[in-house]
Amino acid sequence: MTEISRTVSTALQSLRQREQTSRLAAEISDVSKEVTTGLKANPYDDLGHRSADAIAIRMQITRNDGFLTSNALLDRR
Structure with a gap:
């Protein structure tokens, strides 16, 4: 039973890391666009x-x- 809870916990942690990475990549893209154009993204x-x-x-x-x-x-x- 503890093995299942560890697997779920690890999967959720991995999912959160991917979501955060995706969010940060989108933020970097927006900031890059703002710096390049001088306008709000x-x-x-x-x-x-x-x-x-x-x-x-x-x-x-x-x-x-x-x-x-x-x-x-x-x-x-």
């Missing part, structure tokens, strides 16, 4: 729940710019 992660608001505002600005471009084109006709 995941800018919306820092905003948290407000990221949806930022995306909605950006889409609204893009839509308004499209309307302005269309109106300017129609004015030239």
Whole structure:
């Protein structure tokens, strides 16, 4: 019985080490991207729940710019 508990314990420990290694590799990748580009790797992660608001505002600005471009084109006709 103790052999089974040791095996499970060792398996869980191995799984935790792999998860931590994977998490650290992803973190290194993000930091590397930030250093290379000078920009945040995941800018919306820092905003948290407000990221949806930022995306909605950006889409609204893009839509308004499209309307302005269309109106300017129609004015030239």
